[in-house]
Structures are given as structure tokens and as C-alpha cells.
Amino acid sequence: MDKRDLLNWFTKIAHLTGGVSTLGGWANNIAPYGERYFYNEKSFAECLNELLRDTDNYSLINIVEGREITIDFYRSYLKRNNAPEKLFSICEAEIIADAFCHMIDGVRMSADVCRRLCQIDIIERTLSFKNGVIFELGGGHGGFARVAKLAMGVSTHIICDIPETLFFSAGFLSHSFPEAKIALVTEENADEIANNVTGYDFVFVPCGLEWRFAQIEIDLFVNSHSLGEMITETAGKYFDFLNANKNIKKAFLVNRFLNSTHNQQGNIGSLGVDHSWDVKYWRVDPEFMQCPMEDYEPQYLAMILVRRETARGEKERKAQAKRLEEEVLKEPWFKKADELFSHQLTVRDLRTVLPQRRPCFVEGGTLFKLWNAIRIYPTPSNTLLMMKFLRYHNFLHFPYAETFSYLSLHNSGKFR
Structure with missing residues (x-):
């Protein structure tokens, strides 16, 4: 999939961003994407690496100074927790520039991949998951989806996000898995793709079309950070999708929690799950997010949920x-x-x-x-x-x- 394919798709779905309410900071960051990263003569790889260099909205990849310490922190965490050997052999994607990576034990690593591996380790230690369907809300540049595919053998990974972000995650994952079957969803083809969703490796769904996929059996719902970055009204809509959709069996959520603020709007990013779930894992400021090189990061709550088979009266x-x-x-x-x-x-x-x-x-x-x-x-x-x-x-x-x-x-x- 080349950059022209992505741009053709983006022009069909770009208007859907207007239907998504997010924090003002996100709107300001999104505004220059078209001019700065999309419509130019540069290759997709150049555009992606410029984006990752310029912003931390998508991953931890842009950690350059101190990246060796950061990577060592995550790998030490995995070793202390007796993580399986397969996780130590997963490297960063070739498309990611060397400036963001560090060679350790013969493996080309980035801070972002290391944190994703820690998340995968927690999921696999807590849940029974193999070759299932993942629905990820807010997939960033596609880093978690790539690592999940390599580590857990995910059969179908659905990413729901704003169009400006899907441009990058679709390009990144198609480059990482050139033989993968990929579906780019629009308003016109959403139902057709939903009816055959397990026939694809990766499915990219613009925000606003997620309910067209509500009938699908979803083994794991994933969200890292973005629910805590939305205004209450928007986050509430996605929690409605998560709580009410009985086809979603399990969930892994990592969002902001207990950070001081003068903004009285509040934050429900870690408060929106209802009584439909049993809690299997619950950690505020989990150990794998306590890297000393990332002390500027907000505090997060990580949780793993399993839907109850019978509802409580x-x-x-x-x-x-x-x-x-x-x-x-x-x-x-x-x-x-x-x-x-x-x-x-x-x-x-x-x-x-x-x-x-x-x-x-x-x-x-x-x-x-x-x-x-x-x-x-x-x-x-x-x-x-x-x-x-x-x-x-x-x-x-x-x-x-x-x-x-x-x-x-x-x-x-x-x-x-």
C-alpha cells in the first residue's frame, strides 16, 4: 500500500474528524497534518518519522536522549517478571529511523516497543488469549497492533481512530506486514467489511463508524491513553460502546488517573466501566510505567476486565x-x-x-x-x-x- 492509496482513502473519510469531539489540544495538533505530513513529495516513511520526531501524541518512539536507560528499564521489568523469551526477540519495525532505536543483545529496540511488550506480558499473564480478534480504540501509529500480531498471533486487529491517525497506522502496519490482508473502511463499505471482518489481518475504522462493527465477536478491547484525553461527553460515548456491547468479552485499558488539575471539567477516562465486568487486574501507576526517564508522564490506571457471564441484579x-x-x-x-x-x-x-x-x-x-x-x-x-x-x-x-x-x-x- 503506497502513500497515494492512503491519501485516496483519507479524502473519503477526512470529514468524519469533524464529528469527533476531543480536547482542544488534539484539535490544534490535528490541524496542520494535511499540509505538513500528507500532501508533499516525501515518502510515507519520511512522513511517519517526521511525525514521530515532532510529536509525542503517538508513542514513546521520540525518546532519543536517555533511550538506552528507558529500554533497559522495560527489559529489566520483563526479566524480573519471567516474561517468555519470545518477547525479548521482538524488535522495532524497519521503517522506524535508527535515531529512535538502540541495539541491545543484538535486537534493535525502541522505548515504544518495550512498553508495548510489557503490556502484552500483563495481558497474557492475566488472560487466556490466543489468535483472537482485538478492537483497539486509538491505535496511534500502530505500535501496539504490530507487537500484538508478532507476540500473540492476533488473527484480526481492528483499529478505530480519527482519520488523520489512521493514515499513519494503516501505512505503518501495511509496511510492517506486506502480505497482510488490510481493509480500509469508509461509510460506503463498512457493512460489507464488517460481515467478513475475520477475513482480514487489519481493519481500519474511522471514529463514528464503530457501531457498524458492534455485531462482531471481539475477544479483547484495548485502549491506551486516549479515553483519558477526551472530553467527558466523547469518552462517555465510547464507554457506552464498551459496556453495552455484549460481544466484547475482555478489555485492557490504560488511562490517566489521579492527576492534579485546575480544570474542573474532570476526567472519566478510568471511571467509565460499569457493573458488567469483573476486574482481573487493577494497578494505579503500574510498575512498568515507573521509568525514571519518563517522570513527566501523567499517572495512569491499568486494568484488565472480563465480562460477566450472568448480570448481577x-x-x-x-x-x-x-x-x-x-x-x-x-x-x-x-x-x-x-x-x-x-x-x-x-x-x-x-x-x-x-x-x-x-x-x-x-x-x-x-x-x-x-x-x-x-x-x-x-x-x-x-x-x-x-x-x-x-x-x-x-x-x-x-x-x-x-x-x-x-x-x-x-x-x-x-x-x-
């Missing part, structure tokens, strides 16, 4: 949420928070009530219990308790973005 959900809330109310922090919020403390007193450690960031901790209770059965009391907990652990800083989202839910009265 309202009575069961209400009782489970209540039980989790009651457990939290017995914890010492609750009384300490009341003292902290009393406004009768001296500066010297503060040190006796301020939390000295971050909250437990794994399943079973207070944060997870409250997050889970609200996910299963939100009530005025459990949302209020979560806001109290978040304020207690972030008392001296700007509020967490999720505080505003929970406040919005609390004030809306839209409880199940």
Missing part, C-alpha cells in the same frame, strides 16, 4: 457496594480526615493527620474499594466518601481531576 449490586463502603468507613483514615477538615489545626498538628504515604494502588486497597463500589452501584454516600478520600490524600495540592467527575455524578443525582 440490582439488589446484589446494591448489597455489594454497601459492603465495600462499610469496610472503608471502619478504616483509620476516615477519622483522620475529619480532624484534617475541621480547620482547627495548627501547622504543627497537620503532620499528625496528613497522610504520609500514598494510598494503596492495587486491588483490595481503599481506593479500589471505593472505585469498585461506585462502578457497581453508585450512591450519594459512596461518591461523597470517595471525594473525601481523594481530598484527604491530596489536601495540599490542586484537586485530582476525578474529584470533579465524582462531584458531577454526586450532584446529578443519576444513581442506579
Whole structure:
């Protein structure tokens, strides 16, 4: 597939970007793509590498300074967790420039590939997955899709994204797998492709056409970062697609969580999953994302979900949420928070009530219990308790973005 094929397809789907609401920063980054990266005499490889050099919206590839340390961090993580040998032999794609890569143990690596390998390792250790269908929302330049194909033998990988990004992911993956069967979706051919989706290796779906593929059996839904970068309304639409579509069996999500902000819009990128799921893995600031060379990165929550075979009734959900809330109310922090919020403390007193450690960031901790209770059965009391907990652990800083989202839910009265 050459650049002309991609441009012909892009002209048919470019208008769909206008139907996607995202953060203003994304809109500003998208605007110059046509003039700067598409319509020129350069090869696709040149355009792709210029994009990766100029922006960090798509991957970690543009880490140049300190890339050896970054790559070593990820590989050390994989070794500590006894990752399978196959992951250590997967290299960066030939189309990616040498400036972004580093040779280690005879393998040409980039920081982006290494992080993808860590994600694959977590998925394979948590789930039974082989030769299935993946639906990835926001595929970037196609880095995860390539590594998933090589490591897990994915039979069909569907990427749903804005047209400007699909231009690059389609070109990158067609170059990486020249023998692959590829489908470029438009409004006109969407139904035809959906009816034969497993006949393709890669399917590229413009945002807005995802519901045309809702009848497909999807073994794994994947999203890294982009749900946390959308405005609440847009993220909510994609969570509706994820939660309501019973053909989606499992999900792997990595999105922003507990980052301080002055923006009262909030962030539901890690809050939108509902009671349809069982949680198999839940980590705030997971170990593989703690690279010291990437301390400028936001904090993320990684989770793996499996759809419940039988839905919980309202009575069961209400009782489970209540039980989790009651457990939290017995914890010492609750009384300490009341003292902290009393406004009768001296500066010297503060040190006796301020939390000295971050909250437990794994399943079973207070944060997870409250997050889970609200996910299963939100009530005025459990949302209020979560806001109290978040304020207690972030008392001296700007509020967490999720505080505003929970406040919005609390004030809306839209409880199940």
C-alpha cells in the first residue's frame, strides 16, 4: 500500500474528524497534518518519522536522549517478571529511523516497543488469549497492533481512530506486514467489511463508524491513553460502546488517573466501566510505567476486565457496594480526615493527620474499594466518601481531576 492509496482513502473519510469531539489540544495538533505530513513529495516513511520526531501524541518512539536507560528499564521489568523469551526477540519495525532505536543483545529496540511488550506480558499473564480478534480504540501509529500480531498471533486487529491517525497506522502496519490482508473502511463499505471482518489481518475504522462493527465477536478491547484525553461527553460515548456491547468479552485499558488539575471539567477516562465486568487486574501507576526517564508522564490506571457471564441484579449490586463502603468507613483514615477538615489545626498538628504515604494502588486497597463500589452501584454516600478520600490524600495540592467527575455524578443525582 503506497502513500497515494492512503491519501485516496483519507479524502473519503477526512470529514468524519469533524464529528469527533476531543480536547482542544488534539484539535490544534490535528490541524496542520494535511499540509505538513500528507500532501508533499516525501515518502510515507519520511512522513511517519517526521511525525514521530515532532510529536509525542503517538508513542514513546521520540525518546532519543536517555533511550538506552528507558529500554533497559522495560527489559529489566520483563526479566524480573519471567516474561517468555519470545518477547525479548521482538524488535522495532524497519521503517522506524535508527535515531529512535538502540541495539541491545543484538535486537534493535525502541522505548515504544518495550512498553508495548510489557503490556502484552500483563495481558497474557492475566488472560487466556490466543489468535483472537482485538478492537483497539486509538491505535496511534500502530505500535501496539504490530507487537500484538508478532507476540500473540492476533488473527484480526481492528483499529478505530480519527482519520488523520489512521493514515499513519494503516501505512505503518501495511509496511510492517506486506502480505497482510488490510481493509480500509469508509461509510460506503463498512457493512460489507464488517460481515467478513475475520477475513482480514487489519481493519481500519474511522471514529463514528464503530457501531457498524458492534455485531462482531471481539475477544479483547484495548485502549491506551486516549479515553483519558477526551472530553467527558466523547469518552462517555465510547464507554457506552464498551459496556453495552455484549460481544466484547475482555478489555485492557490504560488511562490517566489521579492527576492534579485546575480544570474542573474532570476526567472519566478510568471511571467509565460499569457493573458488567469483573476486574482481573487493577494497578494505579503500574510498575512498568515507573521509568525514571519518563517522570513527566501523567499517572495512569491499568486494568484488565472480563465480562460477566450472568448480570448481577440490582439488589446484589446494591448489597455489594454497601459492603465495600462499610469496610472503608471502619478504616483509620476516615477519622483522620475529619480532624484534617475541621480547620482547627495548627501547622504543627497537620503532620499528625496528613497522610504520609500514598494510598494503596492495587486491588483490595481503599481506593479500589471505593472505585469498585461506585462502578457497581453508585450512591450519594459512596461518591461523597470517595471525594473525601481523594481530598484527604491530596489536601495540599490542586484537586485530582476525578474529584470533579465524582462531584458531577454526586450532584446529578443519576444513581442506579
